[in-house]
Amino acid sequence: MIIEKQLPVGDTYLRGTPGQTIGPFFKFGLEYDDGPYIVPPHTPGSLFLRGNVYDGAGYAIPDALVEIFGADTDGTIPQTRGSLHRDGHAFTGWGRSATNDEGKYFFWTREPGATDEGRAPFFAVMLFARGLPHKLHTRIYLPDDEAALAADPLLSSLSPSERATLIATRDEDGSLRHDLWMQGEKETVFFAY
């Protein structure tokens, strides 16, 4: 398809290229060793975030791909290069984790700070999977600042059960746990923009 033939005239807005499923065999194309390690594990200020991706029957999905993009702890949006070749120092904020045979994803990253006044801090999340015809966007909010969560306009607009699908759980060791559900009672709230 050559788009130049239909470039915008005046205020015409181009129709987007449709998405397609990521399919079953994406790992050899997209997975790389440093993908989940946005920061080196167990270093000061590092955060371990992990969870499962589940289908509508409650089976963990072993061929899903999760990506996160998060602000730095001070709320700065990372515009540092180096996501593909981590040097152990530059913080790019972006990572990629393919679920393993148990349907688990994980990241080593930093606690994101809030980027917008009056909004609670979160990771922007993308989800792809074999069987999922098109990408999904969601967010993972930090659970700690209850006042910020209560004041957040998006979270306030959701029912308690929907809200719960967007907020991570803090474990005793300080790490975060968050499951993504494609369907069912706990179906994750997904977003369009």
Place this chain on the structure above:
Amino acid sequence: MAQVQEARKPEDMLASDDFPPQSQINDEIAAIHAERQREVEAGAKIDLPTLYDFKPYRSSILRHPTKNPRLVDPESIELWSPAYGQRDVSEIEADLTLQHRGEPMGERITVTGRVLDGWGRPVTNQLVEVWQANAAGRYIHQRDQHPAPLDPNFTGAGRTITDDQGWYKFTTIKPGPYPWKNHINAWRPAHIHFSLFGSKFTQRLVTQCYFPGDPLFALDPIYQSIPEQRDRDRLVATYDHDLTVPEFSMGYRWDIVLTGKHATWFETEEDH
């Protein structure tokens, strides 16, 4: 409610449970497309070209969201993308025919085009990743058990960074059609998987690029998960004889538009 279950073995999930004939898949596709046609004729404005709920693609049944995605205002982090530069990927990674000691088997092609946003502006310095089957229709992935030969000179994965006009270019071999177990005698049309980053995280896209005139289009529940022909056409590269290199490679052109939105309501005039 669904209880948490141990993951099934990936090998056990490749075949659909009912394994229907192609004719049944065709009937299901036709019914869903007719329904969309009625909606469009009734004046429905549908901005998302791909259907999440598309039963002919059997593995989607338990893996698609049942609720419409919630339309929200993006926050700052979603209006930026991770940063890439020209030196993040070496030039040779865009040539899938040079990754081994010998030449891969098959028809050498180039696929080139521009990555644009909804206003037609180039998406510059962003990552484009591709992966595909070899000329015989076999993926190097260990779980692809299709009994076609692997090619010791072809892996089938590449990446590049768009230039300052949004151009990308890959040199590869044309992938073969690929059999799968969605239904009896199911074959995927030849395709290259593309993963793209826009200038905003909301524009992130994973899709597939097809080749013109493929006889499998009408039979493929993944391609047909896009109910409108005008949208399906967007995924088919154009043969361009000016991109064909004499005595070397066939040239295809494929442009990509990353809008990342259902509606245009949040974009201000200054953003144009």
